[in-house]
Amino acid sequence: MTIATRMALQMLVALALAFTVGMLAFPLHWSWVVLTAFIVCSGAVGRGEAIYKGLLRVAGAIGGTVVAAAISPVVPSNGAVDATIIFVVLFFGMWLRTINYAYWAACATLIFALLQGSQGASIGPLFAIRVACIVVGALCAIAATWFVFPMRTRLLVRKRVAEARAALREVRSGSDRDLRHHLAQLERVAPPVRLHRAVFGARGETAHPAALIDETQARLRTAIERRKVRVYVSVAVSLDGYIDDRSDQRLVLSSPEDLADMRLAREQCDALLVGAETVRRDNPSLRSPNAARVTVTESGELDPALRFFDGSARTIVLTGHEGAEKLRTRLGDRAEIVAIEQFEPAAIIAALADCGLHSLFVEGGGRILTAFLAAGAFDRLRLAIAPFFVGDAAAPRLVNAASFLNDAKHRLTLRGVRALGDIAVLEYEHPRT
Amino acid sequence: MKSALVGIAGVLASFLAMYAICARAGVNASPAILAAALAVGLARRPENFDLRATLAKFASLPIVALGAALVGLTFRSLPVLGAILFCAGMALSIWLRNFDKGGAAIGRLIALPLLTMLVVPVHVDTGHPGLGALLVMLAGAIAFAATYLLQRIAA
Numbered sequence: 001m002t003i004a005t006r007m008a009l010q011m012l013v014a015l016a017l018a019f020t021v022g023m024l025a026f027p028l029h030w031s032w033v034v035l036t037a038f039i040v041c042s043g044a045v046g047r048g049e050a051i052y053k054g055l056l057r058v059a060g061a062i063g064g065t066v067v068a069a070a071i072s073p074v075v076p077s078n079g080a081v082d083a084t085i086i087f088v089v090l091f092f093g094m095w096l097r098t099i100n101y102a103y104w105a106a107c108a109t110l111i112f113a114l115l116q117g118s119q120g121a122s123i124g125p126l127f128a129i130r131v132a133c134i135v136v137g138a139l140c141a142i143a144a145t146w147f148v149f150p151m152r153t154r155l156l157v158r159k160r161v162a163e164a165r166a167a168l169r170e171v172r173s174g175s176d177r178d179l180r181h182h183l184a185q186l187e188r189v190a191p192p193v194r195l196h197r198a199v200f201g202a203r204g205e206t207a208h209p210a211a212l213i214d215e216t217q218a219r220l221r222t223a224i225e226r227r228k229v230r231v232y233v234s235v236a237v238s239l240d241g242y243i244d245d246r247s248d249q250r251l252v253l254s255s256p257e258d259l260a261d262m263r264l265a266r267e268q269c270d271a272l273l274v275g276a277e278t279v280r281r282d283n284p285s286l287r288s289p290n291a292a293r294v295t296v297t298e299s300g301e302l303d304p305a306l307r308f309f310d311g312s313a314r315t316i317v318l319t320g321h322e323g324a325e326k327l328r329t330r331l332g333d334r335a336e337i338v339a340i341e342q343f344e345p346a347a348i349i350a351a352l353a354d355c356g357l358h359s360l361f362v363e364g365g366g367r368i369l370t371a372f373l374a375a376g377a378f379d380r381l382r383l384a385i386a387p388f389f390v391g392d393a394a395a396p397r398l399v400n401a402a403s404f405l406n407d408a409k410h411r412l413t414l415r416g417v418r419a420l421g422d423i424a425v426l427e428y429e430h431p432r433t
Numbered sequence: 434m435k436s437a438l439v440g441i442a443g444v445l446a447s448f449l450a451m452y453a454i455c456a457r458a459g460v461n462a463s464p465a466i467l468a469a470a471l472a473v474g475l476a477r478r479p480e481n482f483d484l485r486a487t488l489a490k491f492a493s494l495p496i497v498a499l500g501a502a503l504v505g506l507t508f509r510s511l512p513v514l515g516a517i518l519f520c521a522g523m524a525l526s527i528w529l530r531n532f533d534k535g536g537a538a539i540g541r542l543i544a545l546p547l548l549t550m551l552v553v554p555v556h557v558d559t560g561h562p563g564l565g566a567l568l569v570m571l572a573g574a575i576a577f578a579a580t581y582l583l584q585r586i587a588a
Binding site: 002004005007008009011012015016019023031034035038042087090091094095097098 | 434436437438440441444445473476477512516519520521523524525527528529530531548551552
């Protein structure tokens with residue numbers, strides 16, 4: 001049976017109970033019983049939710065009654081004044097409802113009092129009946145959610161947490177799921193269990209449902225935040241599109257002016273990324289003030305003697321779960337080893353966001369550049385073009401063959417063209433979707 | 434805060450417009466209160482400004498409002514039958530959530546006037562049943578139009 005069918009049956013029973021009890025016990029005010037039963041039962045998937053909403057409704061009605069009793073002697077019974085106050089109270093009710101339903105319940109009771117007052121009715125005994133009707137209506141709804149195809153709140157929390165965690169796993173592997181939807185779903189079931197924890201405590205349990213929700217929500221928020229990591233890809237190529245030649249020495253493509261400009265761009269980022277092959281082959285120190293050095297390796301074959309691990313800056317190595325322990329042993333405290341599920345830009349970015357890094361400068365080599373450029377996983381692309389040819393078909397090119405998000409139909413936006421010495425620097429922007 | 438301001442503006446606009454019409458027609462203010470109550474309900478869920486869905490909703494809300502008013506009339510003459518219709522309508526509105534967003538939207542459309550009828554029982558004393566029905570339908574249309582337009586302006 002689906003949750004919607006279960007809730008429909010609960011509503012049917014709750015309303016039938018409310019009509020029966022209301023019409024028999026409160027023939028003039030049965031609608032208050034029915035309305036409360038509807039409100040409490042509406043949207044309450046678990047039993048805890050119904051109890052929580054019932055408590056809010058009763059608390060709001062009592063609060064509204066107290067306020068009405070306090071202000072009724074000082075508010076003159078005048079049609080225009082009453083109408084103005086009613087709309088003002090209605091506004092506050094609509095505003096505060098987003099914070100807690102009890103405020104709305106209190107304002108609704110206050111409006112009712114003002115309406116009664118404007119008709120010259122005595123509100124004292126009527127409010128006792130109103131509160132009694134609301135309590136009875138809430139009990140009808142709670143009884144229905146408790147006995148008619150009930151859903152235990154603990155099970156509901158586990159279901160929502162499992163769904164949210166499944167979505168998180170998919171996000172880690174690059175797919176796009178609506179994390180905010182799961183955050184909202186958890187927030188819906190959270191208030192009653194948080195109230196339960198506040199009143200009864202965790203009772204020594206290792207995982208109170210409220211703790212499960214808090215932990216999962218924290219992960220979801222992190223995942224949402226990690227989407228805010230800005231990625232800056234920088235690459236220099238020859239006129240024929242090569243990033244290096246086949247010699248042992250690294251091919252210098254940039255001019256001094258271009259290098260100085262690139263240094264400035266690096267300083268704007270808090271992480272610099274190069275592939276493990278580049279670390280092994282070029283042995284770069286990759287220094288920039290306040291920026292962490294990051295590399296990605298599937299094989300885990302990294303020599304601790306490389307300049308990359310000289311301890312002069314925070315160093316992070318992203319690798320698979322299997323090789324993580326081996327690398328931790330090999331590199332010791334020279335680097336933080338972070339295990340990732342897949343070697344894809346989304347997972348790399350997510351892992352770096354988890355490390356507290358919010359802007360990433362991607363420098364190479366070919367595999368990393370291809371992965372980020374093909375997936376469109378960048379905000380800016382800085383392309384420096386050196387005024388010469390390499391002319392070797394076996395030399396490494398800017399990108400390898402891949403399926404690129406930005407093809408002829410999905411072009412990048414050219415944001416600037418500059419001449420730095422004899423180097424032309426093109427700046428492209430990618431609207432991230 | 435902004436959505437509450439837009440919401441209350443919609444409520445005021447619906448109430449005042451309908452109140453003026455009721456005064457002109459020489460009937461009590463029940464349809465105006467109905468319009469305000471409907472606007473309160475509509476303000477809770479911002480419109481998505483999809484033209485087709487909006488037109489469908491605009492066309493259907495007055496009819497559903499009329500249906501709710503008929504249930505209200507049934508309550509007065511045959512309370513038990515009114516209660517059965519009310520319970521069935523509300524349960525149906527929730528059950529329709531089984532059919533994705535479209536079903537849920539229809540369900541909300543059914544539930545809103547029923548609930549409003551419970552909060553604001555409509556007794557239109559016109560001496561002419563056709564005019565009463567017309568005013569109830571007009572209340573639904575005005576509430577929807579005012580809420581929609583103000584949300585659109587504020588967006």
